[in-house]
Structures are given as structure tokens and as C-alpha cells.
Amino acid sequence: MEAEIKIKKKWRNIRLLSYIALLMIILIFIMFISFVIYLKILGPPPLTIPESSLYYTSDETVFGESHNGERRYWIGLENISPAAIQATLSIEDQTFYQHHGFDVKRIGGAVLANIKAGQKVQGASTITQQYARNLFLTMDKTWTRKISEAIYAARLEFHYDKGQILEGYLNTINFGHGAYGIEAASQYYFGKSSKELTLAEASMLMGIPKGPSIYSPLRSEEKAKRRQKLILDSMQENGYIEAEEAKRATNEQLTYIGKHPHHRADIAPYFYDMVQKELKTTVGLDDRVIALGGLQIYTTLDAEQQIIAEEIVDQVIPNSSDIQVGFAAMDPKTGFVTAMIGGRNYEESAFNRASQAVRQPGSTIKPFLYYAALEHGFTPATQLRSEKTTFEYDHGKSKYSPHNFNNRYADDEITMAQALAVSDNIYAVKTHLFLGEEVLANTVKNFGIQSEMKPVPSLALGTSGLKLMELLNGYSMFANGGKKVEPTFIKRVEDRNGKVLYEAKPNQEQILNPQLAFVMSHMMMGMFDHRLNGYASVTGTSLAGKMSRDYAGKSGSTNTDYWMAGFTPGLASVVWTGYDQGDEITLTADKLYAKNIWLQFMERSIEHQPEEQHIFKPPAGVEAVPMDPENGLWATDMCPTFRLTYFLKGTAPEEFCTEHLLGL
Structure with a gap:
């Protein structure tokens, strides 16, 4: 029982x-x-981390970057050297593809080893756990942090595949010296992409994250080599390499660069600042996304043209001079800004004289005036008298007495073509007053000039200030046949996954009369043509003998500002020189800087480009007439000189010149 x-x-x-x-x-x-x-x-934990944004030139070469001190360039797993991946798996997590975020056997072994030693001598974190720590957590050693790390690791394994986790880990680990991720490390230590790493280089790099301050070969090559050998031995044990390969890699002499590949605007710092501004105002991004969003920013900068411009400015203006410079170049067909200089020394002054300074343009305003005149019935042959004149305006209450350079006048009638070429001020003011002061003030708006223009007689001589970029925009419209353009600095912006966030779409709206735009451009070529010499020489005399092709342009000056602006159909550029505080320019040599910089830039920039894109081609609706430059009449064989001049069809002179016939 x-x-x-x-x-x-x-x-x-x-x-x-x-x-x-x-x-x-x-x-x-x-x-x-x-x-x-x-x-x-x-849900899946976000994988966004601070990542350097890179800035590319027009040929997609990096010229600058933004970051928070952590340089990181995300790269796909397929673009990482297999040796680097194998080294990582061997030294960090040999069972990575078998576990689900946690290696129980490894954890048990680590616990026993630590108990036996009486202190922590062995870790058991998997790649997934380390990635979770890098992504989301602080490095404190509390139980709360460890539990959070475990949950994050589980979320990573649940929502992402092994390839994504390994790629993320390799792109986030710290390699010291501000290099985060395998690509930044490869560039910093060896000056190459991580795809090109050799076995010796990869095994050396993957030893660094254990303790960047200890195992960086730039701090202690001896300790780094010991760590490298440990990794190579592990790779051999795991069957990734043979003993002979390990031996060769161990003995390979490595060369270290110790330099990050990109800096904040290696060239074109003023252009870089403009891109930063456009990213906020045009693209609509905030400062943090711009600096740390891993953006790929493809700009319009032509590196070759930028270098040419910087070299020429340094060569033309002596170091001892305090004269400043503003410069910009543009593709007239698209509005893409290809080069920019905002001053002679960015470190001393970040003020951008190309985009921020408002200065009097002087006679460079005249092409806009004469375009308006063409719209109101003037032609290149229209004559007005050039003589010392006092103008009365405001119903006789005010007087204005402009003067020509050196107080020289024709004391006779001259054509508009010649007036522009020799920059006759009396002709310009007469034209301005004939049209009405409001006409020029309104016309410049069609050329993209937003600065306020005061409708007074002196406006014809450029007394109302504007920005260099506005003048460049206006001249580009002459160059492209009258189509609307806007200064564009950014072609495209992509996020780190290649998704296009923004893409520039040039506006090709026809604003100007294309025939009149060409007639005006051809008249602007006259400043370099000695056949338009009259009571004074054409203003481009000093440049004409140095030109290898046709250019259209206009110089301008005040007591404090010197300008040169001009173009071909394929390239436009503007130069301003002067003192920041508006001091008068007195030395003759100082007055030539703008012209010399402009011509040298144009000549060198166009030198290796197809000639076809820089040829002025007359559109339908215009006709060329051999005009006597002195009287604007149809030139005969008896005339001492003539210039082939373009007119809107039906407006060319019909009367032949008789002044030079024999016996008269």
C-alpha cells in the first residue's frame, strides 16, 4: 500500500x-x-547616419565635401575588396552567416574566459551587435544600453538581410583620424578606393577598428603589424587564403598616405559657398541634411576653367596691389556657371564680389541701351552728333553735362556702331533721353537685372549699381540669341542611394528678338575692330592683336570701377576690378587688369574646345551690308574702308556713299 x-x-x-x-x-x-x-x-530601424556630402565638378570629379568631423563615404558591398570582407568576418564574426544576431556559443565562451580571468578579457559581440551599437547607441556600459543593443540587433536581423548588415557595418566603423567606414579609411591610409585594396592593405585596415588609437599604422606600425598578422592567420585558418598568401601579405611593404582626399572646396571656395546657398534657397534643404546627408551634389563648375581663371588673376594682379577682383563665366546656352572668383584671397575675405557686391557698371550698360534703341527703330547706321553737350531735364529744372574720355569729341555726326565701339558718352545720353529714361530702366529687367535702375540721364553711363552676375546674365542673353537664362550652379542632387532630389531644367523661353540680339552682338564685336576708329580708337585696341577668334564685348569704367564683359556663343564672362572701399583707381596699369584677365581667360578656355560652338551665326531675318563706318552709308569701292555690318532685314541703308568718289 x-x-x-x-x-x-x-x-x-x-x-x-x-x-x-x-x-x-x-x-x-x-x-x-x-x-x-x-x-x-x-518596423525596420532607420539606417541613416551622418555621412559626408560630396560636391562634383561638371566632369564629376570631387572638388569639396561637407561633414561634421567624421568623413564617411557610403559604398556598396559589391564595391568593397573581397579581402577586406573576408578579413572582417575572420577577425570579428566567423559565424556571421549562421547566427541570427547573437552567437550563443561565443557568448558562453566569453563568459567563462572572463570569469576565469576575473576581468573582461574577451568580447562576444557579433557584427550585427556592433553595427547596432555604431548606429544607435552610446558607448556607456549600463545594462539598459546592453538590452537596447540586443533589441536593435534583433530588429536589424529581422528586417534586413546579411548583406545589408555587413555593408552597414563596414560603412560605419571607426578607423581613426576622422575616417569612418571602409571607403574613407582606404582613401585616407592608402589613397585608393576600397575596391582596390590588396590582401596586405585590407588585413592592415581591418585591424584598426579594434583600437584606432593603438593599431593605426600611423601611430604604431609595430602594433599594427602584429594585429595584421593575427588577422592573416585567422583568414588562413578559416580557409580564405593559403599560407603562402598570408606570408606574402605579412612581408609586403605598405605605403601610407595619411591624407583625406577631399577638403572644403579645394578650388573655387566662392563657388562652393554659392552652391551651399542654392542648396537651401533653390533645392530647399536644411543645413544638417546638406552637411551630413550623404548627398551627391553635381555642380556646373568647370574645373579647368576655374583653375585657368585663378591662375590668370594671380599672374595679372601683383601681390603688392590691394585691388580686388570679381569674376564669373557662364555657358550662355544653359546658364550654367562654369567658374567664379569672388576675391583674391578667400581666407582673408569670404565676401563674394561676383555675387554680392553692387558696383556701377559704367559703359557696360550701353549694349542694353542700344538694344532698346534697335527695338525703337534705330539701326547700327543711325547717326547722332558727338559734341560737348549740356542736357536739360526735369522740365528744365536740372542740367547734366557728361563728357567723353579725355574730353574728346567728333564734333560731327557718328553712327551708333562707331559710338558703341569708341564708347561715346554723348551719343549714349542722347539716345537714352530720346527713348525716355524709363525705357532703359525697364529694358534691363528683360535681361535678368533686378538691381534698381534710377531713370535719370546718367543711367546711360552706368551710374546705377548692379551685381556682376546680373551683367553676366544679361550678356549671355545676347550670346544665345535672346533666350532666358538664369545663373545656375547645381545640375543635380542625389541622396546616398542615388535618388534624384533635384535636377536643373534650363528655361529656354524666348525673351529678346533673336534678330536684334544678333545685330547687337555684332555691333559689340566692333570694340575690337580698328575699322571703326574715328575721332578716338576703339576701346579694345589693346586686345585686338592678341585675339585668335571673334569676340563680342564691352568695357566700362568709373573712377572706382573697371569692367570687361564679353562672349562667344559658347562662353560668356565678366571681370570687375576695383577697391573694396571705393577708392579711385589712378595708375594706368591698374586700369588694364580687367581687360587682360578677361581676354586671357577666354583665349585659354576656348583653346581646346570645338571651334563650331564659338562661331557667331546670323539668324534668318538679318542681312549684311558693307557700311562706311564714318557715315553709315552703303560703301563703294572708292571708300577707304568699310565694315560688313548686320541689319534687321529691310532696315539696311539704301543710299550709297558718294563722299569718296573721284573728283569730289
Whole structure:
């Protein structure tokens, strides 16, 4: 009886233990399902991390970057050297592809080793756990942090595949010296892409994250080599390499660069600042996204043209001079700004004289005036008298007495073509007053000039200030046949995954009359043509003998500002020189800087470009007439000189010159 009771009691205990075990299994299963549901509800953890934004020139070469001190360039797993991947798996997580975020066997081994040593001597974090730590967590050693790390690791394994996790890990680890991620490290230590790493280089690099301040070969090559050998031995044990390969890699002499590949605007710092501004105002991004969003910013900068411009400015203006410079170049067909200089020394002054300074343009305003005159019936042959004149305006209440350079006048009638070429001020003011002062003030708006223009007689001589970029924009419209353009600095912006966030779309709206735009451009070529010499020489005399092709342009000056602006159909540029504080320019040599910089830039920039894109081609609706430059009449064989001059069809002179016939 007693034995029977014992047996019943035993079976009752077995059933109780079975029920408890089953209950525990059910609870564990419920907890597991709940945890899976929890992970599902939480969704995939975001993988966004601070990443350098890179700035590219027009040929997609990096010329600058922005970051917060951590240089990181995200790169796909397929673009990482297999040796680097194998070295990582061997030294950091040999069972990476077998576990689900946690290596239980490795954790147990680490616990035993640490207990035996009485201190932490071995870690057990998997690549997934380390990635979670790099992405989301601080480095404190609390239990809260460890639990959070475990949850993040589980979320990573639940929502991302192994390739994505390994790629993320390799792009986030710290290699010291401000290099984060395998690509930044490869560029810093070896000056090459991580795809090109050799076995020796890869094994050296992958030893650094264990302790960048200890195992960086730039700090201690001896310790770095010991760490490298440990990794090579591990790779051999795991079957990734043969013993002979490990030996060769160990003995390979490595050369270290120790320099980050990109800096804040290696060239064109003023252009870089303009891009930063456009990213905010035009693209609509905030400062943090711009600096740390891993953006790929493709700009319009032509590196060759920028270098040419910087070299020429340095060569033309002596270091001892305090004269400043503003410069910009543009593709007239698109509005793409290809080069920019905002001053002679960015470190001393970041003020951009090409985009921010408002200066009097002087006679460079005249092409806009004469375009308006063409619209109102003037032609290149229209004559007005050039003589010392005092103009009365405002119903006779005010007087204005402009003068020509050196107070020289024709004291006779001259054509508009010649007036522009020699920059006659009397002709310009007469034209301005004939049209009405409001006409020029309104016309410049069609050329993209937003600066306020005061409708006064002196406006014809450029007394209302404007910005260099506005003048460049206006001249580009002459060059492209009258189509609307706007200064554009950014072609395209992509996020780190290649998604296009912004793309420039040039506006090709026809604003000007294309025939009149060409007639005006051809008249602007006259400043370099000695056949338009009259009572004074054409203003481009000093440049004409140095030109290898046709250019259209106009110079301008005040007591404090000297300008040269001009173009071909394929390239436009503007130069301003002067003192920041508006001091008068007195030395003759100082007055020539703008012209010399402009011509040298144009000549060198166009030198290796197809000639076809820089040829002025007359559109339909214009006709060329051999005009006597002195009287604007159709030149005959008896005329001492003539210039082929373009007119709107139906407006060319019909009367032949008779002044030079024999016997007269």
C-alpha cells in the first residue's frame, strides 16, 4: 500500500513537472511570438547616419565635401575588396552567416574566459551587435544600453538581410583620424578606393577598428603589424587564403598616405559657398541634411576653367596691389556657371564680389541701351552728333553735362556702331533721353537685372549699381540669341542611394528678338575692330592683336570701377576690378587688369574646345551690308574702308556713299 502511494506520488510529480515544462514552453513560445510581433510593429530601424556630402565638378570629379568631423563615404558591398570582407568576418564574426544576431556559443565562451580571468578579457559581440551599437547607441556600459543593443540587433536581423548588415557595418566603423567606414579609411591610409585594396592593405585596415588609437599604422606600425598578422592567420585558418598568401601579405611593404582626399572646396571656395546657398534657397534643404546627408551634389563648375581663371588673376594682379577682383563665366546656352572668383584671397575675405557686391557698371550698360534703341527703330547706321553737350531735364529744372574720355569729341555726326565701339558718352545720353529714361530702366529687367535702375540721364553711363552676375546674365542673353537664362550652379542632387532630389531644367523661353540680339552682338564685336576708329580708337585696341577668334564685348569704367564683359556663343564672362572701399583707381596699369584677365581667360578656355560652338551665326531675318563706318552709308569701292555690318532685314541703308568718289 505504501509502495502504491509512492508510485502515485511519483507520477503526480512527473505530471506536475510536465505541466510546468509545457507551460514554460507555451510561455516561451508566447514570449517569442510576442517579441516577433513587437519587432514587426517597431518596423525596420532607420539606417541613416551622418555621412559626408560630396560636391562634383561638371566632369564629376570631387572638388569639396561637407561633414561634421567624421568623413564617411557610403559604398556598396559589391564595391568593397573581397579581402577586406573576408578579413572582417575572420577577425570579428566567423559565424556571421549562421547566427541570427547573437552567437550563443561565443557568448558562453566569453563568459567563462572572463570569469576565469576575473576581468573582461574577451568580447562576444557579433557584427550585427556592433553595427547596432555604431548606429544607435552610446558607448556607456549600463545594462539598459546592453538590452537596447540586443533589441536593435534583433530588429536589424529581422528586417534586413546579411548583406545589408555587413555593408552597414563596414560603412560605419571607426578607423581613426576622422575616417569612418571602409571607403574613407582606404582613401585616407592608402589613397585608393576600397575596391582596390590588396590582401596586405585590407588585413592592415581591418585591424584598426579594434583600437584606432593603438593599431593605426600611423601611430604604431609595430602594433599594427602584429594585429595584421593575427588577422592573416585567422583568414588562413578559416580557409580564405593559403599560407603562402598570408606570408606574402605579412612581408609586403605598405605605403601610407595619411591624407583625406577631399577638403572644403579645394578650388573655387566662392563657388562652393554659392552652391551651399542654392542648396537651401533653390533645392530647399536644411543645413544638417546638406552637411551630413550623404548627398551627391553635381555642380556646373568647370574645373579647368576655374583653375585657368585663378591662375590668370594671380599672374595679372601683383601681390603688392590691394585691388580686388570679381569674376564669373557662364555657358550662355544653359546658364550654367562654369567658374567664379569672388576675391583674391578667400581666407582673408569670404565676401563674394561676383555675387554680392553692387558696383556701377559704367559703359557696360550701353549694349542694353542700344538694344532698346534697335527695338525703337534705330539701326547700327543711325547717326547722332558727338559734341560737348549740356542736357536739360526735369522740365528744365536740372542740367547734366557728361563728357567723353579725355574730353574728346567728333564734333560731327557718328553712327551708333562707331559710338558703341569708341564708347561715346554723348551719343549714349542722347539716345537714352530720346527713348525716355524709363525705357532703359525697364529694358534691363528683360535681361535678368533686378538691381534698381534710377531713370535719370546718367543711367546711360552706368551710374546705377548692379551685381556682376546680373551683367553676366544679361550678356549671355545676347550670346544665345535672346533666350532666358538664369545663373545656375547645381545640375543635380542625389541622396546616398542615388535618388534624384533635384535636377536643373534650363528655361529656354524666348525673351529678346533673336534678330536684334544678333545685330547687337555684332555691333559689340566692333570694340575690337580698328575699322571703326574715328575721332578716338576703339576701346579694345589693346586686345585686338592678341585675339585668335571673334569676340563680342564691352568695357566700362568709373573712377572706382573697371569692367570687361564679353562672349562667344559658347562662353560668356565678366571681370570687375576695383577697391573694396571705393577708392579711385589712378595708375594706368591698374586700369588694364580687367581687360587682360578677361581676354586671357577666354583665349585659354576656348583653346581646346570645338571651334563650331564659338562661331557667331546670323539668324534668318538679318542681312549684311558693307557700311562706311564714318557715315553709315552703303560703301563703294572708292571708300577707304568699310565694315560688313548686320541689319534687321529691310532696315539696311539704301543710299550709297558718294563722299569718296573721284573728283569730289
